[in-house]
Amino acid sequence: MNAPEQPSFLSLISGISDADKSMKVSFIPNERGNVLLCAVCTIFIISLIAANVLLNCTTRYNQASNQVRSWNEALYAAESGADIAFNQVRILATSNSLNAFSTSNGWTTSGTTYTSGTTTFGTNGLRTSETVDLFYTDPTSGNAWYRIRSKGTSPLQGLKRTGMDDRLSNGNRFVANGSTRGDGDTLLRKIDFKYDHFTATYGPTGDGTNKAIVAVSPAPQLNRRIELIVAPITPFEAAIKVSGNFYGLGSAAYIDSYRSSVGPYDPTVKTKPSDYRYADSQSGTVEIDNSTATIMGDIYGNLYTNGGTATKKTLNVHGTIDNNVPFTLDSFSIPSYLPTPQASPTRVNANTTVTPPAAGTARAPTVYLLSSFDKTLTINQNGSSDTYVAIHLTSDFTGAIDVKPGVHVQFFINGNVDVKARDIINETGYAGNLQFYSISPTDGSSQHININSPGNFVATFYAPSADFTMNGNPDVTGAIIAKSFYGNGNTSWHYDRSLDFLGDVTDYRIASYVEDIR
Amino acid sequence: MKLTHHSHQSGFTLAEILTAMAIAVVIFAAIITSSLAMQKSFNAVDNYFATHIQQIRIIDYLNRDVKRALIVTTSADQQTVTLTIPKYVVQSTDQDGQSNSSLIGTMRTPTISPTSSYQVNYDYVGTTTPATSTVVYSINGASILRTEDGVVTTVASSTDSLVPKDSDTELTNTEYSTMSVTFLPIFTSGNVADERTGTTVFSLAYLRNKRRG
Numbered sequence: 001m002n003a004p005e006q007p008s009f010l011s012l013i014s015g016i017s018d019a020d021k022s023m024k025v026s027f028i029p030n031e032r033g034n035v036l037l038c039a040v041c042t043i044f045i046i047s048l049i050a051a052n053v054l055l056n057c058t059t060r061y062n063q064a065s066n067q068v069r070s071w072n073e074a075l076y077a078a079e080s081g082a083d084i085a086f087n088q089v090r091i092l093a094t095s096n097s098l099n100a101f102s103t104s105n106g107w108t109t110s111g112t113t114y115t116s117g118t119t120t121f122g123t124n125g126l127r128t129s130e131t132v133d134l135f136y137t138d139p140t141s142g143n144a145w146y147r148i149r150s151k152g153t154s155p156l157q158g159l160k161r162t163g164m165d166d167r168l169s170n171g172n173r174f175v176a177n178g179s180t181r182g183d184g185d186t187l188l189r190k191i192d193f194k195y196d197h198f199t200a201t202y203g204p205t206g207d208g209t210n211k212a213i214v215a216v217s218p219a220p221q222l223n224r225r226i227e228l229i230v231a232p233i234t235p236f237e238a239a240i241k242v243s244g245n246f247y248g249l250g251s252a253a254y255i256d257s258y259r260s261s262v263g264p265y266d267p268t269v270k271t272k273p274s275d276y277r278y279a280d281s282q283s284g285t286v287e288i289d290n291s292t293a294t295i296m297g298d299i300y301g302n303l304y305t306n307g308g309t310a311t312k313k314t315l316n317v318h319g320t321i322d323n324n325v326p327f328t329l330d331s332f333s334i335p336s337y338l339p340t341p342q343a344s345p346t347r348v349n350a351n352t353t354v355t356p357p358a359a360g361t362a363r364a365p366t367v368y369l370l371s372s373f374d375k376t377l378t379i380n381q382n383g384s385s386d387t388y389v390a391i392h393l394t395s396d397f398t399g400a401i402d403v404k405p406g407v408h409v410q411f412f413i414n415g416n417v418d419v420k421a422r423d424i425i426n427e428t429g430y431a432g433n434l435q436f437y438s439i440s441p442t443d444g445s446s447q448h449i450n451i452n453s454p455g456n457f458v459a460t461f462y463a464p465s466a467d468f469t470m471n472g473n474p475d476v477t478g479a480i481i482a483k484s485f486y487g488n489g490n491t492s493w494h495y496d497r498s499l500d501f502l503g504d505v506t507d508y509r510i511a512s513y514v515e516d517i518r
Numbered sequence: 519m520k521l522t523h524h525s526h527q528s529g530f531t532l533a534e535i536l537t538a539m540a541i542a543v544v545i546f547a548a549i550i551t552s553s554l555a556m557q558k559s560f561n562a563v564d565n566y567f568a569t570h571i572q573q574i575r576i577i578d579y580l581n582r583d584v585k586r587a588l589i590v591t592t593s594a595d596q597q598t599v600t601l602t603i604p605k606y607v608v609q610s611t612d613q614d615g616q617s618n619s620s621l622i623g624t625m626r627t628p629t630i631s632p633t634s635s636y637q638v639n640y641d642y643v644g645t646t647t648p649a650t651s652t653v654v655y656s657i658n659g660a661s662i663l664r665t666e667d668g669v670v671t672t673v674a675s676s677t678d679s680l681v682p683k684d685s686d687t688e689l690t691n692t693e694y695s696t697m698s699v700t701f702l703p704i705f706t707s708g709n710v711a712d713e714r715t716g717t718t719v720f721s722l723a724y725l726r727n728k729r730r731g
Contacts, residue, residue, distance in 0.1 A: 034538075035541065038541070038542070038545055039545075042545050042548060042549060045549060046548075046549065046552045046553075046556075049552065049553055049556045050556060053556050053559060053560040053563070056560065056564070057560065057563045057564055057567060060564075060567070061567040061571070064567075064571045065571075068571070068574050068578065071578065072578070135627065135628075136630050138630075145630060147628070185571070185575060187671065188575060188578060188579060188582075188673075189578075202623060206607075206625055207623070207624050207625060208622075208623040208624060227606065227625075229628055229638045231630075231638070322689065510726075511638050512604075512628060512638035512727060513585065513586060513726030513727050514586050514604050514606045514640070515582065515585070515586045515606075516606060516607065516625070517582065518607065
């Protein structure tokens with residue numbers, strides 16, 4: 001069967017059919033669609049050019065974007081690892097401390113150094129590993145400081161290609177030895193295309209030892225390393241700190257501060273900027289983890305709320321108002337490190353005086369376990385040494401306590417406190433020498449501390465589960481941490497900045513952050 | 519009346535050749551024009567991407583340094599940023615590195631000062647002097663420079679007139695730095711200000727050493 005006759009070239013371009021021209025032009029059987037072919041070729045060539053343009057642009061751009069992404073994700077990995085380690089450190093401050101850095105979670109322990117396994121996470125296979133070590137112990141409180149070193153690794157997707165940083169090229173760029181690297185993106189991101197430049201140049205721990213050429217797997221990849229210092233949070237970091245409602249103080253009251261290690265309290269310093277102690281007089285800070293607070297009196301310090309609407313009133317708050325400072329107060333339980341209690345006394349239902357058999361230390365005090373306390377307990381110093389005492393009262397405190405000079409007392413109470421201010425006798429003059437701790441009820445029941453007039457007191461209260469009420473117009477030196485606070489008297493309140501260093505750790509915070517950018 | 523069929527006819531008529539040449543000229547003109555346009559387009563896109571990558575590099579440099587800085591200050595025109603950064607590693611130019619070469623390349627152990635406050639410092643080894651670097655970001659012609667203790671590094675360089683801007687915000691217990699980098703593409707077609715605005719890359723970084731307790 002013959003193929004249908006094709007129209008001639010001229011018929012295509014002129015629009016005149018071959019039949020109409022049959023008298024003038026002969027039929028040429030081997031002429032075919034050259035114009036169509038040329039058009040297709042042209043389109044093909046132009047398409048190739050366009051595709052090449054797109055390919056060139058997108059390939060290099062995508063590669064550069066990949067490198068940027070991986071570099072940033074490596075930091076995310078390192079910070080995630082630091083969070084993992086930080087979480088373990090925070091467990092140390094809880095009653096569950098024995099479960100910190102457990103082998104079941106992949107940690108290995110060597111002395112006071114803890115090393116994690118490698119954690120892989122995310123859709124891009126990010127990896128992190130951490131080391132935590134105890135590098136400093138506070139000589140006053142015995143609280144530990146920890147150092148976290150975390151390494152984050154991000155595999156670089158795609159082939160081993162350079163990015164779009166060639167405009168700055170004038171040096172060696174992808175050698176194993178990182179100290180001779182060039183510039184541009186390579187200098188910043190330090191991509192390990194084949195070998196681990198850090199191990200080759202600085203050693204695996206970065207201290208210059210055990211340098212080696214080590215191939216990276218998977219290759220290529222980026223690593224980033226950070227070091228965090230984790231500091232203990234002590235109980236008494238503000239004059240008043242409550243997690244709930246706050247009302248106070250009286251309209252003529254004031255809260256200021258001083259530092260007992262510098263000198264005794266002087267009420268005139270807070271209004272004398274030229275005095276060298278002035279800086280220490282402006283830390284009468286009130287922290288409220290609530291949006292509702294009734295603030296009266298003068299605050300020579302900062303005022304923090306959580307979503308509150310407190311605005312600065314020059315006459316009231318002399319520091320900074322920040323309405324976006326949320327925090328939590330965890331429930332409190334008695335420390336597990338306390339030694340075995342003394343055999344006697346076991347209760348104070350008559351006026352009692354004790355002289356501890358040993359001076360002890362903040363971490364190893366003389367312990368008295370009491371079942372009731374409604375009379376006066378006087379605590380003497382052991383010789384001339386600073387004497388450390390811990391009292392654990394398993395019921396309510398309705399008596400009085402007299403702390404002689406040179407004595408440091410931590411008073412742990414399971415029940416409520418109902419006393420007059422004059423019943424709290426601290427002859428040392430330092431609030432840190434008489435620390436009240438209200439142990440949080442495990443059954444969720446309410447707890448309160450009522451301090452009534454008359455009298456003044458020098459002490460600290462840490463009661464995260466208790467409602468604190470103070471009546472009258474006492475002169476107070478110390479700090480209060482409670483669930484709520486109510487006080488309507490014209491109190492003069494002095495926070496001792498030396499309290500920053502006292503008390504057992506209640507939590508940890510990150511105090512320093514550095515990145516090893518080598 | 520029909521003409522004889524010539525089976526061996528192989529040439530073109532003058533009209534055909536002229537027509538074909540005209541078409542060929544048009545086609546080649548189209549190819550050349552397209553190629554030039556594509557080349558220009560490639561240059562424009564490549565330049566845009568390359569400058570964009572440099573934008574990101576400036577942001578990444580600044581971000582990295584801000585996060586680990588102790589102090590960040592910016593000039594009034596927001597184009598010069600000065601940072602104080604702890605010196606984590608002993609360098610050969612440091613006083614402790616010069617007095618004891620074995621310390622060079624080692625990491626400093628931070629010191630805690632419990633007498634006044636709990637500031638963490640990376641001191642020069644054997645002293646109580648904090649070891650810090652001063653890093654300055656600035657513009658010099660078409661280049662963005664990073665100067666650390668006098669050592670200059672060109673962070674980015676482009677004829678597209680890169681302009682970084684940084685502002686520092688210090689709150690009660692925290693501090694952050696906002697950064698934006700713009701450039702003016704070589705191939706602009708309209709309002710220059712709008713062209714620049716359209717290239718803005720923005721970032722915000724908190725100083726990790728100044729965080730809420």
